Amino acid sequence: MKIQKAHALILGLSALLSACSGSCGKGSTSGVEKPKVVVSIFPLYDLTRRVAGPDADVTLLLPPGKNEHTFDPTPKDVATVAQAKVGVMVGLGLDTWMEKLVKEVAPQARVLKAGDRVPTITIKADVLGDEEADAARDGGEEDHDHEKGATDPHVWLDPQRARLIVKQIAEELSRADGPHGAGYRERADALDAELDKLDKELETRTAALKTKGFITFHGSFGYFADRYKLQILAVIEPYPGSTPDSKYIAKVLSTVKAKKVPALFSEPQLDARPAQILADEGKIPLGVLDPVGGSTADTDTYEKMLRFDMASLEKYLK
């Protein structure tokens, strides 16, 4: 079990960390310690580092390119989290790996769960019934967060919700580091303006799409679709990292044909093979939608990630 592994790391590191307390992590130039902030996944990390500016040290835990639902923290990650004054995560069952870690090694840290601070939606019923969705699960991972009827945790993929999250990040950093509160709020306002601009741009671009329905690889784009009046016709892998069985694949394929779906999309964080097999069967191209970003220059900011995804949709749905 992952959490037991984390426990072993925690025990091993505790002596080291206590030796460290009071002297480690001081800013080398001013001698004043900047608050340390740890963030679970790239999109929240990008927003947090921009609000933090020069006033806080922000560390991303999940390496770009890795699936956001499962992660084994390294000893270095455990040490980083142990020093955190603020932990920023999604919550809603998505990044429980970080939630548990913060609870264990940084109980003193302020915790911001972005998903608890924005309006949420439940995972929409796809074209496939409950039975088929259940059959698609091979029982490996405990990904309850992707079950139908559960709250969809991918809140960051709607820029309007990202604006709310940015405000909350500024408030949380201000509470942890009062003297720099004005700076946090000022940078959050500037970022808010950027996100508003992005949102309006995406609204125009999605409105121009000829095809409004698409099939995603895992259940990641619900909030994006909700915001821009698009329709998720099916999800190839309802439980990320758990390859669906042939019966489920056949159902998705019949949707592809019935709805004349122009393309399928893989995601950089997951094995693309199930999507590739389906695309080959349906004789349609396979594009990429990136729900997490951070792994290439095309997606190394929040806005670039969503513009990359928008361009991908335009390429096939226009």
Ligand SMILES: [Zn+2]
């Ligand atoms: Zn996900």
